[in-house]
């Protein structure tokens with residue numbers, strides 16, 4: 001049985017990833033900072049209540065995975081926070097740092113722990129959940145956009161370093177994903193721009209060719225494909241699942 005580790009797997013996109021890999025007969029291990037959300041997850045998924053930026057806890061996690069599973073086929077480095085919504089001159093340095101810490105350092109620690117296991121078995125797939133904010137600029141969201149551009153540089157470097165060991169690395173860049181998180185992001189942006197959430201939502205939709213948001217399941221299907229044999233020659237790529245963002249900053 002193949003084995004997948006998913007960071008931030010207790011809700012949102014991470015939960016959809018866990019459900020999809022589990023349905024495809026993978027052994028699933030999720031980590032999440034929310035004990036409350038973990039409690040709602042199926043008991044036959046391995047679970048660890050860990051903050052992805054906690055270096056010691058992450059090192060202990062990989063020791064545990066190695067002891068219990070003696071291998072790891074897929075890492076979904078999915079954890080990421082939205083960061084603060086403000087013009088650059090109004091951004092708080094500590095909040096900026098926090099966003100980079102979860103989104104970038106958290107992904108780094110996840111990869112750092114997975115690599116020795118994957119290198120030993122001479123195979124593995126690493127899939128980052130990035131964002132179209134890592135392909136375009138994103139007014140009011142500079143910490144988030146910076147972190148996702150950072151993920152792409154990290155992913156491409158990883159693909160080059162680990163490729164000779166049979167390890168592939170790719171990033172999925174979702175557009176707006178239906179759910180509580182994008183609702184909160186839209187509300188904050190509407191408040192900053194002194195308009196309504198409906199106006200912001202429609203503007204985002206109108207900025208895509210398919211005039212749509214996407215679902216967590218769309219992201220999970222792409223991840224399952226990237227982990228599969230059919231994708232065995234795909235590495236170092238950023239693949240958008242976003243209905244095609246043709247205008248990343250539709251004017252309100």
Ligand SMILES: NC(=O)c1ccc[n+]([C@@H]2O[C@H](COP(=O)([O-])OP(=O)(O)OC[C@H]3O[C@@H](n4cnc5c(N)ncnc54)[C@H](O)[C@@H]3O)[C@@H](O)[C@H]2O)c1
Nearest residue numbers: 008011012013032033034051052078079080131174177181
């Ligand atoms: N929701 C969207 O519209 C959207 C769009 C593009 C990209 N993304 C990216 O997708 C990924 C998942 O997003 P989501 O919308 O499912 O997120 P979410 O905000 O719904 O959170 C999902 C889970 O992350 C956990 N989490 C948060 N910080 C953590 C940490 N430090 N350590 C461990 N777990 C932590 C939360 O407890 C929660 O259970 C993120 O990297 C995000 O940037 C989301």
